Amino acid sequence: MQKILTVAWVLTLCAAAFVLPVGHSQAKVTKNDVLTIRDGKFYLEGKRFAEVGLKKYDLLWGLFDLLSKGKGDTQEYRDLVAKQDKELRYMHDNGFRTTMFMALPWGIWDFRPVYNDPVKRVSVYYKALDTIMDTCDKNHIKVVYELAAGSFSDKAIVNGRWVFGEEQERELVANPNSRSRQELYRYIDDVVNRYKNRKTILMWGITNEMTLEADIMPDKGNVAGGERKPSLADVAGFFDDVAKRIKADDPLRLVNSGGSAMRPCQWNQYTKHAWIDDTVDEQNKAIELLYGKTAVDVVDIHYYTNNKCVNSLGLSIGPNGEKVPMNVERYMEAARRIGKPLMLGETGTGATRRDDKPEDKKVYAETPDYHDSYTDPNAAKWVKILCDEIVDAAPQLSYWWAFSFDLPNVEAPTWNIEIGKADPVLALIIDANKRLKAKLGAD
Secondary structure (H helix, E strand, O other): OOHHHHHHHHHHHHOOOOOOOOOOOOOOOOHHHEEEEOOEEEEEEEEOOOOEEEOOOOHHHHHHHHHHHHOOOHHHHHHHHHHHHHHHHHHOOOOOOOOEEEEEOHHHHHHHHHOHHHHHHHHHHHHHHHHHHHHHOOOOOOOEEEEEEEHHEEEEEEEEEEEEEOHHHHHHHOOOOOHHHHHHHHHHOOOOOOHHOOOOEEEEEEOOHHHHHOOOHHHHHEEOOEEEEHHHHHHHHHEEEEEEEEOOHHHOOOEEEEOOOOOOOHHHHHOOOOOOOOHHHHHHHHHHHHOOOOOOOOEEEEEEEEOOOEOOEEEOOOOOOEEEEOOOOHHHHHHHHHHEEEEEEEEOOOOOOHHHHOOHHHHHHHHHOOOOOOOOHHHHHHHHHHHHHHHHHHEEEEEEEEEEEOOOOOHHHHHHHHHHOHHHHHHHHHHHHHHHHHHOOOO
């Protein structure tokens, strides 16, 4: 079965090379059209660039879902396109120039059968992506295109449970010669070459939160939940290899890793196979391993705060043995040390539901005015605190999770920043974007 899949990838990808994106003229893209770095600073279209933006991560998911069900010529599909058009127009009209989305559907197991069918690949997958690109172009929004490269292992959900096949995450990440890695490379070559001539693409992203997959159960042979997992060094090698593959196809654009922040014991799990909290210096060593000598251009972390205004992944150990947060400023210092800019590929306040779970009840016992969603009147206070932290530390690019979900059944409404329902939160993010641009002299 796996050999058949591999042959199908080769044949169908060859066919895809001759299909041009719908509605797109092959205008030459220059370095001036894409995000670049000069002296550690972002530039776009010849001008300084910075943004506190909104991540509309699921732009593909709803469109793909409807098209895969044969609903591409229905009012439901047209309504979703119109919804996305309205939201992207809102972003542009309120000073945002970019967004970020994940370029595979919710489940890779749903994607492969579509992609391996020459007709469906064009009529479903590429139709959805072309529509996204055209809608973004219409509204003058560029995208960070996250390739979801970590999704190419042999796993699927069967009867509500994960099932892991012959090549698991470790084989994909640690072995460049694995079948799954070679399938990934063919996918990257196809997609990057298809869209590299569109000015819509701001930057390429590798995958989502691969750092959190490393050394999860080092004392048990890096096997978690029945799946073989990579080490931190494996992830660093994967980032380097995949970034180089992307750049071979598209030498103009920058590449980011796709996050996330470090776990509080990331270095000690890697080096000692122990759940011992890292010092700040040890956290910096993990960042150095992942980014210092790899082809990744931008240090990308995901940064969420809790009701104590601390990174929700936890605390590290300071120089005097005290617990200190790995806050945005400390991540900025780590990025400056290795000479690469920092971006917050995701950021937000970790809203907590008001329910009967002991851990949630404890949050509200400690902080009665905390919030359960971005529609909660209390949310503005906590959003303002995080916006101020971002503007003060001044990473040049941040994306709030997440702007107006297209698939409400996938994510809890806790995280939904929706027009008309979370306007005080949107106003604070719009203001933070203006303040950051003014601080950094960005257009």
